[in-house]
Amino acid sequence: MSHRTLAGTGLVVGYDRARPVLDGAALTVPAGRRLAVLGANGSGKTTLLRCLSGALRPLAGTVTVDGVPLRHSRAGLRAHRQEVQLVLQDPDDQLFSASVAQDVSFGPLNLGLPEETVRARVAEALALLAVDHLAARPTHQLSYGERKRVAIAGAVAMRPCVLLLDEPTAGLDPSAVAETLAALARLEEHDSTVVMSTHDVDLALRWADEVAVVVDRAVVQGAPLDVLGDDVLLARARLERPWALAVGARLRELGLLPGGTLPRDAASLLAALPDRPGVPT
Numbered sequence: 001m002s003h004r005t006l007a008g009t010g011l012v013v014g015y016d017r018a019r020p021v022l023d024g025a026a027l028t029v030p031a032g033r034r035l036a037v038l039g040a041n042g043s044g045k046t047t048l049l050r051c052l053s054g055a056l057r058p059l060a061g062t063v064t065v066d067g068v069p070l071r072h073s074r075a076g077l078r079a080h081r082q083e084v085q086l087v088l089q090d091p092d093d094q095l096f097s098a099s100v101a102q103d104v105s106f107g108p109l110n111l112g113l114p115e116e117t118v119r120a121r122v123a124e125a126l127a128l129l130a131v132d133h134l135a136a137r138p139t140h141q142l143s144y145g146e147r148k149r150v151a152i153a154g155a156v157a158m159r160p161c162v163l164l165l166d167e168p169t170a171g172l173d174p175s176a177v178a179e180t181l182a183a184l185a186r187l188e189e190h191d192s193t194v195v196m197s198t199h200d201v202d203l204a205l206r207w208a209d210e211v212a213v214v215v216d217r218a219v220v221q222g223a224p225l226d227v228l229g230d231d232v233l234l235a236r237a238r239l240e241r242p243w244a245l246a247v248g249a250r251l252r253e254l255g256l257l258p259g260g261t262l263p264r265d266a267a268s269l270l271a272a273l274p275d276r277p278g279v280p281t
């Protein structure tokens with residue numbers, strides 16, 4: 001795998017030509033950078049990811065990989081799927097084989113790869129997602145969190161350059177969220193660029209290198225502190241300011257937090273606070 005830059009420009013995407021979900025949206029997934037796609041329910045996050053994956057053809061606009069436009073022919077889509085993989089929000093939309101190993105091997109087998117290569121890819125994908133101990137288990141017996149990680153493993157076995165994850169942490173408990181994030185970090189070491197959609201502004205702030213907000217049928221993209229500190233944009237997008245920015249800004253107003261970049265999570269906020277109690281005069 002190697003890093004590739006996935007981008008969409010002038011995207012008009014939707015299910016009804018008269019009322020597209022996205023109308024002239026642009027997004028760049030910079031190679032090797034973590035991108036979080038945020039937006040309220042129904043704003044069009046899934047629609048955007050489906051379009052970038054090639055699953056949904058835009059009514060207008062172009063999707064490119066390293067500047068080369070995606071063609072929606074059979075051959076074009078087949079080539080695109082080897083570069084870009086989408087993992088759906090609900091693992092039950094994705095898992096259909098009897099066992100975990102069979103499910104994860106489905107994509108590589110479909111590519112016509114030799115059995116030995118498929119076995120190696122499956123073993124690697126299961127290990128990266130820390131679900132190797134589940135290889136022989138029937139998929140329907142797994143917990144929701146396990147099924148979500150197995151679904152990601154299925155995409156990873158295709159060795160995509162860009163992995164698009166639709167709400168990979170939704171419905172997970174905090175330890176399962178941490179396990180998923182650790183798995184994503186291992187994927188990045190294997191040169192996959194990871195994009196996740198989420199409603200969780202706090203997660204986006206602490207995880208992402210860049211943030212894209214789907215709002216008013218368009219996409220606003222930028223640095224996490226800029227985008228998630230923009231109250232006007234957040235209100236338009238029906239999102240809340242991340243707690244770390246809200247609390248950090250208030251502590252700074254009170255003179256309790258030194259200047260510089262605002263902390264992005266609890267650990268860095270606590271580390272930035274003075275080590276003595278009491279309100280400074």
Ligand SMILES: Nc1ncnc2c1ncn2[C@@H]1O[C@H](COP(=O)(O)OP(=O)(O)OP(=O)(O)O)[C@@H](O)[C@H]1O
Pocket residue numbers: 015021039040041042043044045046047048
């Ligand atoms: N297959 C479809 N046919 C018709 N309309 C659809 C279809 N899929 C989605 N939509 C509509 O497109 C809009 C955007 O939906 P989408 O699923 O992309 O939003 P989302 O931001 O991912 O939402 P959520 O956070 O609730 O998952 C919604 O109004 C939805 O009803």
